[in-house]
Amino acid sequence: MSTEQTIRDQPNPADAAFETRDFYLACFLRCAGYELMNLRDEGRRKVFVFRDRATRRADVIGFYGDATSVRPLAFAATIKDMKGLLHNG
Numbered sequence: 001m002s003t004e005q006t007i008r009d010q011p012n013p014a015d016a017a018f019e020t021r022d023f024y025l026a027c028f029l030r031c032a033g034y035e036l037m038n039l040r041d042e043g044r045r046k047v048f049v050f051r052d053r054a055t056r057r058a059d060v061i062g063f064y065g066d067a068t069s070v071r072p073l074a075f076a077a078t079i080k081d082m083k084g085l086l087h088n089g
Contacts, residue, residue, distance in 0.1 A: 016052040021045055023086075027078045028063045031070035039085055046086055 062068030
């Protein structure tokens with residue numbers, strides 16, 4: 001099963017969403033300026049829902065290919081914030 005999904009069935013393309021279950025990808029996307037729209041339960045797991053961007057595919061490939069970067073301290077702070085969301089929801 002894929003950990004990512006694009007939701008484009010919205011009437012307004014600006015409302016298109018991108019979903020992932022990958023915690024560290026979600027942290028990276030937050031650091032890269034993506035808007036977190038929702039954190040949804042899926043059984044025991046959580047799904048991070050972001051407002052999609054035209055550059056998202058390249059950003060995700062850059063993340064997995066170790067070909068991009070964000071500020072390390074911002075990434076560490078975002079990990080703490082996102083863990084807070086997961087546990088205190």
